[in-house]
Amino acid sequence: MAERRHGAVPPPTESEVRHEDWACDDISGQEHARVAFHDVDLTEVVNQGAAFTECVFSDCRFNASVHTDAAFVNCSFTNCSFFDATFTGCKLVGSAFERCSFGLLKVTGGDWSFVGLPGADLSKSRITGVRMREADLTGANCADATLSHADLAGALLLRTNLSRTDLRGSDLSTLDPIAANVRAAIIDPDQAATLAEALGLSVRPHSPTRDLEPPGSRSAGRKGDHQAAPGLGISAGQPPRGAPMARRHLVRAAVGVAAAATSLVVAAPATATSGAGSPGLGDPYFPLAGNGGYDVRHYSLDLDYVRATNFLDASTTITARATQDLRRFNLDLRGFTVSRVTVNRLPATFTRDGQELVVTPRVPLRRGKTFVVKVEYKGEPTEVIDPDGSSEGWVPTADGAFVVNEPQGSPGWYPANDNPRDKATYDMAITVPKGITAIGNGRLLSKRDRGGKTTWRWYEDSPMAPYLATATNGVFELRVSKAGRIPLYHAVDPAEVAEGAFDRLAAEAEIIAFFSDLYGPYPFSSGGGVVDHAPEVGYALESQTKSQYDSTPSAGTVVHEISHQWFGNSVSLTVWPDIWLNEGFASFSEWIYDERHGGPTAQASFDQVYARPATSSIWTRPPTNVGGPQFMFSGTVYDRGAATLQALRVKVGDRTFFRILREWYADNRNGNVTTADFVRLAEKRSGQQLDAFFDTWLYQPAKPTTW
Ligand SMILES: [Zn+2]
Numbered sequence: 001m002a003e004r005r006h007g008a009v010p011p012p013t014e015s016e017v018r019h020e021d022w023a024c025d026d027i028s029g030q031e032h033a034r035v036a037f038h039d040v041d042l043t044e045v046v047n048q049g050a051a052f053t054e055c056v057f058s059d060c061r062f063n064a065s066v067h068t069d070a071a072f073v074n075c076s077f078t079n080c081s082f083f084d085a086t087f088t089g090c091k092l093v094g095s096a097f098e099r100c101s102f103g104l105l106k107v108t109g110g111d112w113s114f115v116g117l118p119g120a121d122l123s124k125s126r127i128t129g130v131r132m133r134e135a136d137l138t139g140a141n142c143a144d145a146t147l148s149h150a151d152l153a154g155a156l157l158l159r160t161n162l163s164r165t166d167l168r169g170s171d172l173s174t175l176d177p178i179a180a181n182v183r184a185a186i187i188d189p190d191q192a193a194t195l196a197e198a199l200g201l202s203v204r205p206h207s208p209t210r211d212l213e214p215p216g217s218r219s220a221g222r223k224g225d226h227q228a229a230p231g232l233g234i235s236a237g238q239p240p241r242g243a244p245m246a247r248r249h250l251v252r253a254a255v256g257v258a259a260a261a262t263s264l265v266v267a268a269p270a271t272a273t274s275g276a277g278s279p280g281l282g283d284p285y286f287p288l289a290g291n292g293g294y295d296v297r298h299y300s301l302d303l304d305y306v307r308a309t310n311f312l313d314a315s316t317t318i319t320a321r322a323t324q325d326l327r328r329f330n331l332d333l334r335g336f337t338v339s340r341v342t343v344n345r346l347p348a349t350f351t352r353d354g355q356e357l358v359v360t361p362r363v364p365l366r367r368g369k370t371f372v373v374k375v376e377y378k379g380e381p382t383e384v385i386d387p388d389g390s391s392e393g394w395v396p397t398a399d400g401a402f403v404v405n406e407p408q409g410s411p412g413w414y415p416a417n418d419n420p421r422d423k424a425t426y427d428m429a430i431t432v433p434k435g436i437t438a439i440g441n442g443r444l445l446s447k448r449d450r451g452g453k454t455t456w457r458w459y460e461d462s463p464m465a466p467y468l469a470t471a472t473n474g475v476f477e478l479r480v481s482k483a484g485r486i487p488l489y490h491a492v493d494p495a496e497v498a499e500g501a502f503d504r505l506a507a508e509a510e511i512i513a514f515f516s517d518l519y520g521p522y523p524f525s526s527g528g529g530v531v532d533h534a535p536e537v538g539y540a541l542e543s544q545t546k547s548q549y550d551s552t553p554s555a556g557t558v559v560h561e562i563s564h565q566w567f568g569n570s571v572s573l574t575v576w577p578d579i580w581l582n583e584g585f586a587s588f589s590e591w592i593y594d595e596r597h598g599g600p601t602a603q604a605s606f607d608q609v610y611a612r613p614a615t616s617s618i619w620t621r622p623p624t625n626v627g628g629p630q631f632m633f634s635g636t637v638y639d640r641g642a643a644t645l646q647a648l649r650v651k652v653g654d655r656t657f658f659r660i661l662r663e664w665y666a667d668n669r670n671g672n673v674t675t676a677d678f679v680r681l682a683e684k685r686s687g688q689q690l691d692a693f694f695d696t697w698l699y700q701p702a703k704p705t706t707w
Contacts, residue, residue, distance in 0.1 A: 584641015
């Protein structure tokens with residue numbers, strides 16, 4: 001079919017649907033051509049693969065609807081609302097929108113070429129990785145939106161409001177920065193050069209001088225050959241006490257075009273010449289976890305598991321962007337037989353070396369280019385035993401598997417860039433025998449029976465560290481409720497129902513409201529918890545959007561895991577020795593929750609911890625230096641970490657203290673942080689010199705006496 005350009009007259013329709021209520025329906029797989037839809041309520045529809053061709057929609061509501069791999073080709077939308085609608089991998093080629101509203105629209109991947117969105121209010125929308133060739137965004141309002149990694153070649157951007165829009169990675173070759181509002185738009189250095197040239201400037205790099213490269217330049221970002229930049233603190237090692245440290249994630253270049261162009265000249269990086277991505281990222285505890293040379297954007301996991309044979313037949317498709325020229329690169333994967341690897345659909349050669357899967361694409365990858373690698377593998381999952389002796393990864397249970405990965409279990413069931421610095425969105429299709437429930441991260445898109453099997457599809461639309469992925473499965477009772485506008489999924493093993501597990505999980509809605517009020521809005525678009533019957537595991541984990549409990553948790557544990565959604569999951573550590581940034585904050589969250597719910601005050605909880613004798617390991621092992629990965633989850637990171645925050649609260653006062661915590665979350669949402677970042681923020685907000693305070697509480701192997 002010819003692709004209709006925006007503005008062309010829609011073809012005549014041949015049938016119509018009027019005043020119907022399709023709200024919450026699953027319209028997956030439906031096909032409609034030349035149908036006129038008028039006043040149809042499609043709120044919260046789930047749509048996997050439906051195809052609408054040359055249809056006309058007027059006065060229809062698509063609010064909170066979820067569309068995956070669906071098509072709306074050459075369609076017209078007039079006076080329709082798309083509040084909180086999600087389109088993933090959809091094709092909307094040639095469709096036109098008129099007088100529609102789009103609050104919080106989310107579009108990930110797919111083809112929206114020739115789409116007509118003139119004058120559309122897309123402010124705060126999130127559009128990533130979408131092909132939008134020759135799309136018409138004339139006069140559209142994209143303020144505070146994300147419009148990143150979009151192919152905007154030939155797009156019409158006249159008078160488009162791009163103020164504070166995150167445009168990184170998008171093709172801006174047709175953007176005239178004078179003819180659009182680009183005030184405080186966020187761009188990367190390559191785009192700065194493109195825009196500076198559009199302004200008539202001549203951009204030329206200095207000859208690269210490694211020693212002069214400032215922190216925050218591209219080679220000091222979270223990816224890249226860490227070996228090449230030892231002077232920047234990118235390689236292994238604890239930050240020196242109190243010393244400022246280079247932030248290890250990409251610096252948001254929210255600067256004027258000319259300034260960005262200038263900083264590009266200063267920061268022009270030396271490119272790696274070997275063409276091999278590094279096999280690890282130099283974490284002091286897990287040096288081979290994660291890999292260099294690329295940045296994962298999205299994982300698509302396709303898992304088929306049968307507990308009776310403990311056999312996983314799977315493929316993982318990873319969309320990533322090369323951060324250097326790559327002749328070969330690594331993924332982390334333990335065990336399994338790998339049958340096939342493709343890169344951009346071409347067969348690639350691969351070798352195995354311990355947990356490293358080394359992939360050599362047929363065509364070398366160019367820096368800055370997005371690529372797709374697919375790994376097909378099968379076998380019995382390898383349970384990963386941690387340095388402290390605990391089990392993680394894909395842990396078989398009586399009726400399925402309990403799937404938890406902190407800190408290094410993920411490669412036991414899927415190939416990953418297994419480092420918390422490389423966050424990505426995820427979708428999962430988990431196929432299990434009929435009667436078994438499989439629970440992934442994020443929202444449930446669909447559940448489909450075929451033969452004797454059921455496929456559960458889940459989608460997590462916020463960036464997630466690989467260790468927070470889950471695919472726990474077994475016999476479960478699944479209940480869906482709401483916390484405000486977000487869905488909560490509660491799954492309980494029948495063996496735990498009588499233990500009151502559902503009542504424990506029912507508290508989540510109030511806990512989410514409490515922390516949203518205290519720290520800032522809940523970070524994700526769904527929530528919930530899974531109570532399995534796997535007591536041999538011996539711990540709970542805050543997997544993103546769905547905390548995992550090996551048995552019915554205490555009320556305090558539920559509070560702890562929910563608070564991790566803010567601190568640990570949304571605001572993530574950069575290196576594992578900073579684990580107190582997760583556990584100290586979650587333990588303090590339990591204390592403050594108790595204080596505000598008629599329990600002991602946080603100061604009383606502090607006093608209890610402080611009463612421990614000077615010989616206690618919480619004093620001899622400082623939270624930032626516990627003595628190795630085998631002590632990573634020892635009491636000091638929880639109790640002394642929480643005590644550090646309560647001591648800070650007393651020192652700077654409640655008002656400043658909670659302002660610091662709110663800002664810590666707001667500034668670092670979906671990002672990565674270090675202890676030095678927190679010290680810097682606390683000093684900035686309090687106006688106090690706090691080196692000695694944090695040194696005493698976090699770095700000294702002794703019980704604090706004065707601070
Ligand atoms: Zn925790």
